[in-house]
């Protein structure tokens with residue numbers, strides 16, 4: 001595990017964008033695993049800026065997103081389809097047909113989960129997976145559990161996750177209580193994993209995930225096993241582990 005320490009969110013975003021852009025430059029047809037939420041937004045903005053300057057070409061890139069809320073249609077503002085379109089895909093030269101997000105409107109959700117796992121395999125797996133970190137240690141929407149769930153699955157979102165995400169909705173009651181998420185094995189099979197974590201509200205999760213035991217009760221802790229995992233985190237997110245790094 002590598003840790004890149006930054007002063008703040010802006011620096012964290014730039015470092016993460018540097019890693020992602022190096023990946024695209026070295027392998028223009030990379031398969032990128034992407035996340036939504038506040039953590040990767042700055043990195044996406046930086047990638048867009050470099051694309052607009054002519055430094056990056058997304059025309060051969062393929063993307064698979066981690067998750068989607070069940071109960072929201074792709075055009076709804078809070079859906080992760082919309083998030084990705086608004087904050088990245090619509091502003092770069094990616095072929096929209098090469099962007100994949102779980103279809104949480106599928107009539108048969110368990111068939112959709114299987115389809116998504118097959119899709120990731122058929123793309124040849126993920127070259128670089130970008131992750132945020134839930135305050136409860138979740139990655140994707142793999143919530144604290146008794147076991148590590150392997151493949152893409154339907155998950156009941158914990159109250160703490162719904163509370164954390166209510167800032168994107170009119171209130172907690174509007175936050176869906178289920179989602180489809182890639183599983184832990186989908187994530188750790190990626191060749192490289194990069195996580196961005198910023199702010200004091202992530203400090204406990206960073207400590208528990210990367211300086212404590214590997215346990216499904218802290219899903220991100222599995223990343224300690226990964227052969228090429230980089231945590232890009234700012235001073236606040238690292239505030240409880242500063243003496244160890």
Ligand code: F6R
Nearest residue numbers: 035036037038039132133134140
């Ligand atoms: C989003 C996702 C989640 C978020 C996590 C952190 O696609 O999979 O695991 O990365 O909830 O969210 P933020 O970045 O909003 O704090």
